[in-house]
Amino acid sequence: MTAVMPLFAPLYTVGSERAEVRWLSIVYETDPARLDEVLPRPLTLSDRAEVIVWGADFVRAKFQGESGTRELPRYTQGGIAVRARHLGEEVAYPLVSYITGPNHGFTGRELFGLPKKQARAVELTEQDDEVTMSITTAGDIEIVRAIGRIGATLPAQELVPSWFGRQRTVKLIPSATGTGYDVRQLTAVPFTFDEQRDVRAVDAELALTHAPADPVAMLPCLRVQHAAIGDMLLGVGYGRYLGEPETLPVWGRL
Secondary structure (H helix, E strand, O other): OOOOOOOOOOOOOOOEEEEEEEEEEEEEEEEEHHHHHHOOOEEEEOOOOEEEEEEEEEEEEEEEOOOOEEEOOEEEEEEEEEEEOOEEEEEEEEEEEEEEEEEEEHHHHHHHHHOOOHHHHHEEEOOOOOOEEEEEEEEOOOEEEEEEEEEEEOHHHHOOOHHHHHHEEEEEOOOOOOOEEEEEEEEEEEEEEEEEEEEEEEEEEEOOOOOOOOOOOOOOOOOEOOOEEEEEEEEOOEEEEOOOOOOOOOOOOO
C-alpha cells in the first residue's frame, strides 16, 4: 500500500510531520458570544474567549509514513484557531489555515481534517527588531496583518499556548451522492512543540479584514493578550476519532 492521495502523481506522503519553523503567535481576546457561534458541539466556550493568529516559516519539513519519508521545500503557512473546552480539557479548534506554494501541505486536510486553504501569500518578515506577518487569500484580500516590535527574552514555553497543542478538528468528507457525509468525525490531533529557543516577546498590533469567503473578522480583536516569536521543532502526530459532532456551524460563502 502506498498511502498516498491521489493515486496518480501524488503530491505528498501520508504520515506524521516534523518541521523546523520560525513561529509567531498572537493571542487576543474576542467577543465570547461570537466565539461560541463558531464552535461545533460538544466543544464549548472556555472561561477565556481567546483566538490565536499564527504565522510560520517552515524552514525544513518532512512527512514520515509507511511509504517512506518525504522532505518538503521551504514554505510559509498561517492560521487562526480558537480556544475551547472539551471533556474538561482546554483545546484548540482550528478555524482555517493558509498555505502557499504547491499543495504539499494539504495532507493535513485530507488526513486530519485540518482546515487548510491555498493562499496567494503568507508572509513572516523581520527587520532589526520589527516583525510583520500577513495573510493574503487566493482572492487577493489581505485578511490578516500584524506588525510588532520584538522585545525581551521569554521562557521557551511561552512561544505557543499549551491549549494549542490539543487540536480538535472536524473531518468532513462529503458523499459522492451529494447527500450527507462519508466521514463526519470530531478528531483529536496532537501537536508538539520541542526545542523552543530564542523566544522573544512581541508588542503587536493586529488588523483583521472581512472577506466573504474568509470571515475571520467576525471574531473581533478586543485586546492583544500575548505575542511571541521564536524557533522550534513542530510535530504533528496521527489523530484519533472522537465520534460525530452534534452541530456543524458554517460561516463564509464562496
